[in-house]
Amino acid sequence: xxxxxxxxxxxxxxxxxxxxxxxTLDIVEGAITCIIGLSGAGKSTILRLLNGLKxxxxxxxxxxxxxxxxxxxxDLIELRRSIGFAFQxxxxxxxxxxxxxxALPLREHxxxxxxxxxxxxxxxxxxxxxxxxxxxxxxxxxxxxxxxAGFARAVVTSPQAVLYDEPTTGLDPIIxxxxxxxxxxxxxxLNGTAVVVSHDLESIYIMADYIAMLFEGAIxxxxxxxxxRRSPNPIVQQFxxxxxVGPIPI
Amino acid sequence: MKVLEDVGRGTVDVFSYAGGVAELLADxxxxxxxxxxxxxxTMDQAYLLGVQSWxxxxxxxxFTGMVFSLESAVQAVQYGVGNLVGGAVSFSAARELGPMLSxxxxxxxxxxAIAAELGSMVVTEQIEALQSLGLSPTRMLxxxxxxxxxxxxxxxxxxxxxxxxxxxxxxxNIYAHISTESFITSARSVxxxxxxxxxxxxxxxxxxxxxxxxxYQGLQTRGGAAGVGKATTGAVVTSIxxxxxFNFLLSxxxxxxx
Numbered sequence: 001x002x003x004x005x006x007x008x009x010x011x012x013x014x015x016x017x018x019x020x021x022x023x024t025l026d027i028v029e030g031a032i033t034c035i036i037g038l039s040g041a042g043k044s045t046i047l048r049l050l051n052g053l054k055x056x057x058x059x060x061x062x063x064x065x066x067x068x069x070x071x072x073x074x075d076l077i078e079l080r081r082s083i084g085f086a087f088q089x090x091x092x093x094x095x096x097x098x099x100x101x102x103a104l105p106l107r108e109h110x111x112x113x114x115x116x117x118x119x120x121x122x123x124x125x126x127x128x129x130x131x132x133x134x135x136x137x138x139x140x141x142x143x144x145x146x147x148x149a150g151f152a153r154a155v156v157t158s159p160q161a162v163l164y165d166e167p168t169t170g171l172d173p174i175i176x177x178x179x180x181x182x183x184x185x186x187x188x189x190l191n192g193t194a195v196v197v198s199h200d201l202e203s204i205y206i207m208a209d210y211i212a213m214l215f216e217g218a219i220x221x222x223x224x225x226x227x228x229r230r231s232p233n234p235i236v237q238q239f240x241x242x243x244x245v246g247p248i249p250i
Numbered sequence: 251m252k253v254l255e256d257v258g259r260g261t262v263d264v265f266s267y268a269g270g271v272a273e274l275l276a277d278x279x280x281x282x283x284x285x286x287x288x289x290x291x292t293m294d295q296a297y298l299l300g301v302q303s304w305x306x307x308x309x310x311x312x313f314t315g316m317v318f319s320l321e322s323a324v325q326a327v328q329y330g331v332g333n334l335v336g337g338a339v340s341f342s343a344a345r346e347l348g349p350m351l352s353x354x355x356x357x358x359x360x361x362x363a364i365a366a367e368l369g370s371m372v373v374t375e376q377i378e379a380l381q382s383l384g385l386s387p388t389r390m391l392x393x394x395x396x397x398x399x400x401x402x403x404x405x406x407x408x409x410x411x412x413x414x415x416x417x418x419x420x421x422x423n424i425y426a427h428i429s430t431e432s433f434i435t436s437a438r439s440v441x442x443x444x445x446x447x448x449x450x451x452x453x454x455x456x457x458x459x460x461x462x463x464x465x466y467q468g469l470q471t472r473g474g475a476a477g478v479g480k481a482t483t484g485a486v487v488t489s490i491x492x493x494x495x496f497n498f499l500l501s502x503x504x505x506x507x508x
Binding site for chain 2: 048051053077078080081083084085087088089091092093094104105108109153
């Protein structure tokens with residue numbers, strides 16, 4: 001499999017705080033790559049780098065062989081149309097119904113008729129297990145349903161890649177399982193690439209093709225699920241075991 | 251040295267703010283010139299930001315017109331120039347009271363609403379969501395509010411002009427026994443139609459200020475609920491200060507020789 005995206009020697013800082021230092025990472029095309037790490041380690045920043053919402057202070061971000069580091073906003077808009085983004089808190093627009101939220105990218109970027117849009121929106125919502133909620137507002141749905149509506153909006157245009165920011169955080173085990181299955185199913189349906197930022201190790205073991213562990217601004221471990229679970233790196237082992245004892249400062 | 255540092259930092263902040271606002275306005279104007287305006291959203295905003303402000307504009311204009319007339323009419327009659335009260339009230343209403351009052355009131359109500367709404371959208375990642383969908387927040391959110399206010403504020407100003415003149419006329423009649431005919435005759439002789447239009451030009455500029463400052467403050471929100479509160483306050487304070495500054499500049503340019 002080829003490389004969908006490549007972060008090359010990337011440095012990012014927020015004010016005085018260095019979040020990434022010479023970080024290099026490949027995102028494999030057609031695979032689900034999960035990024036793990038401590039809270040505040042900069043995992044979500046990786047997703048924002050990949051769709052150009054954040055520019056690195058130095059280094060390069062290559063997506064589909066295009067260097068997007070210095071890309072103009074107009075060109076980034078084109079790029080973003082090919083990348084779905086499911087936000088941590090879904091970021092659905094409160095003033096729009098679920099149907100309108102999911103339909104928005106179709107209305108803005110395609111010449112589809114109203115009937116075609118309605119049909120595709122219904123089918124996409126159905127594919128994430130949300131039938132007949134088009135007329136409801138985000139505030140009227142449960143946390144898990146809102147997450148899935150966010151997934152639907154991210155994938156309704158059949159993007160080449162989907163970025164998921166903490167898709168299962170704060171949800172019960174059953175909904176977590178449902179969402180994990182949804183991510184796997186969507187990846188198969190779209191035949192595309194997925195990058196998932198998560199703390200939820202059980203879900204990650206189910207869905208990940210590759211895992212990258214971010215620690216102190218760099219990727220300290222990268223590999224398949226088995227390789228990461230068997231990693232001799234004490235940082236990885238402490239994180240996976242949730243142990244207070246080890247090289248990770250508490 | 252610290253004073254110099256503070257002055258330097260303050261200067262940089264002011265220019266950075268002005269640059270950011272100018273960039274946002276230029277971006278919005280580019281979309282408007284290319285007619286990339288979302289009509290339904292603009293109409294919704296015209297209703298929310300404009301139509302729903304009519305009550306507050308009515309009350310402030312009515313009472314201000316009445317007070318102005320109350321304080322001028324009795325004395326004018328005593329000095330034998332009661333026939334000039336209509337002119338004085340309508341002159342001040344069309345040139346200053348109407349545009350300024352409606353702009354300040356709308357800045358307090360609508361500027362705050364724009365900043366709070368966009369600020370909340372920033373902290374709940376909705377602005378990033380728009381960008382990630384390949385959509386421009388300027389086109390989707392700023393342009394409808396800007397167009398709505400540029401249309402609605404002059405209409406509210408016409409309304410404010412009429413209401414303050416009618417309020418003034420009523421008070422002049424009750425307290426100084428100045429007849430309606432005398433009041434209207436005076437108003438028509440003193441107030442050229444051009445002055446009414448110039449008042450509307452002012453309100454158009456004020457509409458741009460309220461919309462752009464509110465949007466810019468909202469889009470610059472950082473730091474959760476506290477940040478939204480700060481953005482909202484900043485939008486109202488900055489808009490009102492700019493309205494006063496631009497009112498002087500526009501008065502100088504439009505009425506400088508009259």
